[in-house]
Amino acid sequence: xxxxxxxxxxxxxxxxxxxxxxxxxxxxxxxxxxxxxxxxxxxxxxxxxxxxxxxxxxxxxxxxxxxxxxxxxxxxxxxxxxxxxxxxxxxxxxxxxxxxxxxxxxxxxxxxxxxxxxxxxxxxxxxxxxxxxxxxxxxxxxxxxxxxxxxxxxxxxxxxxxxxxxxxxxxxxxxxx
Numbered sequence: 774x775x776x777x778x779x780x781x782x783x784x785x786x787x788x789x790x791x792x793x794x795x796x797x798x799x800x801x802x803x804x805x806x807x808x809x810x811x812x813x814x815x816x817x818x819x820x821x822x823x824x825x826x827x828x829x830x831x832x833x834x835x836x837x838x839x840x841x842x843x844x845x846x847x848x849x850x851x852x853x854x855x856x857x858x859x860x861x862x863x864x865x866x867x868x869x870x871x872x873x874x875x876x877x878x879x880x881x882x883x884x885x886x887x888x889x890x891x892x893x894x895x896x897x898x899x900x901x902x903x904x905x906x907x908x909x910x911x912x913x914x915x916x917x918x919x920x921x922x923x924x925x926x927x928x929x930x931x932x933x934x935x936x937x938x939x940x941x942x943x944x945x946x947x948x949x950x
Contacts, residue, residue: 779830786826786834790853794839795860797894798881799823799852799867804874812870812877821856821863843883846890851880858904860884864897 790796801809816823828851832844843853854863860882871877882889882897889897901909 779833782827783830783834786831787838789824790831790835790840790855791838793855794883794886795855796840796843796883797854797860797863797867797879797897798843798847799854800850800878800880801852801874801876802850803876808874812874815866815870816854816856819857819862819866821854821866823852823854825850825852827851839886840883842886842888843881846881846888859902861897861900861902864894865902868898 801812804812813823828844828847828849831847831851831853832841835841835844854867857863857866861884864879864882867877867879879894879897880891882894884897
């Protein structure tokens, strides 16, 4: 490949990846065309994108940018998946597709500037995503208020029950008299 062509490709990659702070590096060698298209369609449906990149050109394109930590560790056949709400959503989708694509392997990830190597990248799929975290936080925030309301209501319910039983006793007493 000539130097001008490499420069053009690096410039295109730089424009695409220069502002991103999260990405997942996967290896998917030997995947048939039909499965590849189905996987890419599933990614596209969730607003994610898979791109096979030449490692040296990717390194040149993201040099000095947030994804440079991921690019430094890349070797061999590389595919980068970006998009979605976060790289956690991407990892969950890759885990979902792993049984269908035996040669699909997560090699590394960059999550909000922190590099996760191959030994730690598998935990991404088990982490809660943004929506799950927000629901957990709101549940924790609302729990004390719910307990307080239950405590207030339980006292009133006990008093109402006592008053009701007293009324019933008095009504039975008058009926007997």
